Amino acid sequence: xxxxxxxxTVYGTRPEAIKMAPLVAALEAxxxxxxxxxxxxxxxxxxxxxNALFGIRPAHDLDLMTPGASLxxxxxxxxxxxxxxxxxxxxxxxxxxxxxxxxxxxxxxAFYERIPVVHLEAGLRxxxxxxxxxxxxxxxxxxxxxxxxxxPTATSRANLLRESIPGSRVPVTxxxxxxxxRWTTAQPxxxxxxxxxxxxxxxxxxxxxxxxxxxxRESWGAPMVATMTAVRDLAVARPDLQVLLPMHRNPVVRExxxxxxxxxxxxxLTEPLDYHQFAHALARATVVLTDSGxxxxxxxxxxxxxxVMRDTTERPEAVEAGTVRLVGTDGATIRRAxxxxxxxxxxxAEMAGAVNPYGDxxxxxxxxxxxxxxxxxxxxxxxxxxxxxxxxx
Numbered sequence: 001x002x003x004x005x006x007x008x009t010v011y012g013t014r015p016e017a018i019k020m021a022p023l024v025a026a027l028e029a030x031x032x033x034x035x036x037x038x039x040x041x042x043x044x045x046x047x048x049x050x051n052a053l054f055g056i057r058p059a060h061d062l063d064l065m066t067p068g069a070s071l072x073x074x075x076x077x078x079x080x081x082x083x084x085x086x087x088x089x090x091x092x093x094x095x096x097x098x099x100x101x102x103x104x105x106x107x108x109x110a111f112y113e114r115i116p117v118v119h120l121e122a123g124l125r126x127x128x129x130x131x132x133x134x135x136x137x138x139x140x141x142x143x144x145x146x147x148x149x150x151x152p153t154a155t156s157r158a159n160l161l162r163e164s165i166p167g168s169r170v171p172v173t174x175x176x177x178x179x180x181x182r183w184t185t186a187q188p189x190x191x192x193x194x195x196x197x198x199x200x201x202x203x204x205x206x207x208x209x210x211x212x213x214x215x216x217r218e219s220w221g222a223p224m225v226a227t228m229t230a231v232r233d234l235a236v237a238r239p240d241l242q243v244l245l246p247m248h249r250n251p252v253v254r255e256x257x258x259x260x261x262x263x264x265x266x267x268x269l270t271e272p273l274d275y276h277q278f279a280h281a282l283a284r285a286t287v288v289l290t291d292s293g294x295x296x297x298x299x300x301x302x303x304x305x306x307x308v309m310r311d312t313t314e315r316p317e318a319v320e321a322g323t324v325r326l327v328g329t330d331g332a333t334i335r336r337a338x339x340x341x342x343x344x345x346x347x348x349a350e351m352a353g354a355v356n357p358y359g360d361x362x363x364x365x366x367x368x369x370x371x372x373x374x375x376x377x378x379x380x381x382x383x384x385x386x387x388x389x390x391x392x393x
Contacts, residue, residue, distance in 0.1 A: 004034040005375040008091035012042030012102035017050035022179035022364035032377045040064045040102045049274040078105035086113045099135035107145040122149035123156030124314035173366040174384035178359030189280040211285035215248035223329040227309045228260045230331035235264045243267040297358045305351035317357035357386045
């Protein structure tokens with residue numbers, strides 16, 4: 001019997017793990033391919049939580065992170081470690097996801113080892129190499145190294161074609177985050193933090209809930225002070241509004257958030273929620289205020305208006321559909337946008353319309369078909385194309 005081609009997935013952060021999980025499951029269900037999971041440990045605790053939720057047991061755990069490591073140190077360490085792993089394991093193909101340091105470093109290591117690279121969620125672009133930092137550079141630099149570009153949308157595919165990537169190497173698959181979200185929100189949830197459980201299910205469960213996340217590197221410092229001051233002002237002006245803010249563990253983030261918001265009765269600051277709990281919190285939110293990339297895909301898929309505290313986005317599809325709005329980091333702009341959604345039912349309805357340009361829950365299936373074609377053991381599926389009336393999950 002001929003050995004099945006080995007497909008190594010490599011990831012290191014929680015967002016990567018969430019979007020890789022459906023692909024790992026689809027690879028395991030396909031008898032043409034042999035999946036091998038490797039993790040770098042870039043987000044240690046949050047990464048382990050996602051793997052446990054989806055039942056993934058990595059074959060290789062490089063555990064590369066050390067406190068206070070610079071981007072250069074993380075990149076160098078990851079290139080060296082993944083190079084050694086690839087020389088020892090020799091998979092037929094390596095799959096990376098998104099735009100993290102793990103993605104760029106692993107792609108470079110695979111290129112040096114002459115192992116084909118598959119880039120999951122390829123082709124996202126803002127047009128500004130410094131925004132978001134360093135993610136835009138990571139994904140742009142990964143593109144020339146990749147042999148197969150799994151573009152989540154037609155917009156992402158068009159970005160790659162403009163960069164002279166051959167169209168034959170860029171299938172449109174939909175985004176695997178929708179596969180993950182569909183599965184996760186269908187599972188019963190138990191909030192492990194008593195304060196969060198009481199927040200959602202207690203007698204004073206909120207009518208209007210503003211879910212806030214902020215952590216990106218370009219948000220640090222003055223921009224984050226401005227955005228979190230706006231959240232404070234909203235909470236003070238609207239005592240009936242409940243604000244839930246799961247805080248990133250980075251002290252740079254917490255030293256801004258806690259002094260501004262920690263004393264307000266209608267603001268609940270929590271430790272990071274695991275993905276299962278966060279997905280259910282997102283489903284119960286009224287409005288989402290974020291600087292996250294993945295949340296821009298997830299929240300519209302649940303029919304939630306999203307206000308993005310950034311000046312640019314690599315995910316323009318939902319902006320064009322009207323379910324996401326860029327509000328930047330100006331406090332007055334943020335306050336007006338939240339107030340409008342909470343006070344104007346028509347404005348809310350326009351944004352909350354169940355428009356889902358990102359997927360139909362079958363992205364992983366298309367990704368596996370494209371990988372099988374690359375390896376000569378199958379044929380590519382038809383590209384994903386969102387229906388005009390595609391409903392939310």
